[in-house]
Amino acid sequence: MIRKLLLLLPAAGLLVLTGCPVTDASTGELSNGRFAYLCVDSSDPTCDGIVGKAVIPDLLAVGGAFDLEYAGDSGAGLVQVQPASDVMISSTAGTFAFRIPGIAAMLAKNNGGVVADFVHLRGVDVDHLDVLGESLAESIKTLEMTTGVAAALAVSPRDRLDARLGGALAYTWASSDPSIVAVNMASARNSVILAGIAAGTATVEVSLRSGLKMAVLVTVKQGVPMTTSSSSGAGGSSSSGSGSGSGSGTTTTGAGGAGGGK
Amino acid sequence: MKTRDLGSAAALAILGLLAAGLAGCAPGFDHLEIKIDTLPPLAVSVDPTNVELPVGIAVGITATPFDTSGDKMDSDVVLNLVPKNQKVLAVETSLDDRSFVLFGVGPGTTSISVQVDHESRTDIPATVKLQPME
Incomplete structure (x- = not known):
């Protein structure tokens, strides 16, 4: 029995090696090789914030940049990927x-202009944008945050x-009132870090x-004032803390500082 | 002796002429058959009498020339499908023998010249249309 199991081990290993699904490639329609989708920057949601390879998405946004690479099964030499039209x-x-x-x-295509393979992609117009919160799980239309805390x-x-x-x-991001909430670009163009500057409401x-x-x-909302903070931060906290009505006027200066700091 | 030599030479010459004649009488191109090898995502029409493709769509085909005897022409017979206007329709060879990829480049009408051993034998009219709006 043990000898039989030992005999089966190499076969099992082979299965594991050959049976591994290639998750980042799609077989060409002529079955001569595989296409891999490449996110050209981290703003492509296909790659979940990472610049790299992914399975070709079912739908591509019109105007959305992407790249494709091809690997032929028989090593078809240098292959260039290009649109049919x-x-x-x-x-x-x-x-x-x-x-x-469409x-x-x-x-x-290889060096000789011979089409080794092809794949069809579908492009659609962007109908709407979903803004996702910290969890990236669900779209949001409102957000509550406190001063001094980033979101x-x-x-x-x-x-x-x-x-x-x-x-x-x-994408272009903007705050209707940078004296209340400031917008700082994150590494990906599809995301931002918001900084609560002063109590109030603003539209991002x-x-x-x-x-x-x-x-x-x-x-x-006004956050709890920090016990140790820089001079400008302390000023912002104290001015907002003096009252929401007059605080907004006072914090304009603070917003200017925040804006200048961007 | 001389007469026998002359007779042999004449016989050889006649045989040569017959052989040349036979070779020249090999059945010529009669028609083309087209098999679609891929599953296009939109409706296409590709046959030896007509080609219709939407812009941007590619289709892989195998084209087989047949001679007047109804037989497949030998594999050493060169078959080329040459589009007349590559801004409308392009045809490229693929890796397999007598396999081609047709793709719609831009809207318009054109034709594909079927060339057998570098001689144009027939034209296939082709139309490329814009894709229907969803």
Whole structure:
């Protein structure tokens, strides 16, 4: 029995080696190799904030940048990936983006111009933006925070059926009142760190170049004053602490300082 | 002796001519058959008489030329599918023998020249349309 088990061990090892699913690649439609999706920066939600490889997402945002690489099963030599139609997909500086919604093929061509393989991708318009809170689990429309405490927000592009879209998009974040809540860019373009400056409410808005916007109403409450703090922080705390009505006027100076510090 | 030599030479010449004649009478190209090898995500029409593709869609095919005797032409017969306007429709060879990839580049009409041993034998009309809006 033990001898039988020992005999089975190499086979089991082989199964483990060959049976490992390749999670970051999709087989080409001619079955000659695999395509891997590359996030061009960390703002692509496909890669969950990491620049790297992923399975090709079902849906890509129109205008969202992405890259693809191809590995042929028979080592087809140097292969270039390019769109079948530049009417559908643009190619700029080694990255691609859907120009218009639809389905379009990406071709893997070798040196001789022979098409080794291809894969179809689907591009859709961004219908709305979901703003996600700290947990990144659910979209939020309001946020409560306290002065002196940072809060993170991230945005996720969605289609009209609320499906998440891949591709790196350029977002612009703004606070309606930086004297209450300041917006600091995080490492990924789809996320920001908010800083509560003074008690009050302000709207933090994220927008795409297309004009699509999403706003979050942020309410900042006065936090417990820090016992040890810098001189500007102490000033901000004491002025806000003197009363919410006059505090907002006083903190304009503080906001200017915060703004200058960005 | 001389007469026998002359007779042999004449016989050889006649045989040579016959062989050349036979070779020249090899059945020529008759028609093309096309098999679609991939599953396009949108409706396409690809057959020897007509090609219709949406912009951006690629389809892998295997094209087989048949001779007038109804037989597949030998593998040493060179088959090329040459699009007349590559801004509308492109055709590239693929890795397998007589396999090609057709893809719609831009909207318009054109044709594909079917070339057998570098001679144009027939044209397949082709139309590439914009994708329907969802």
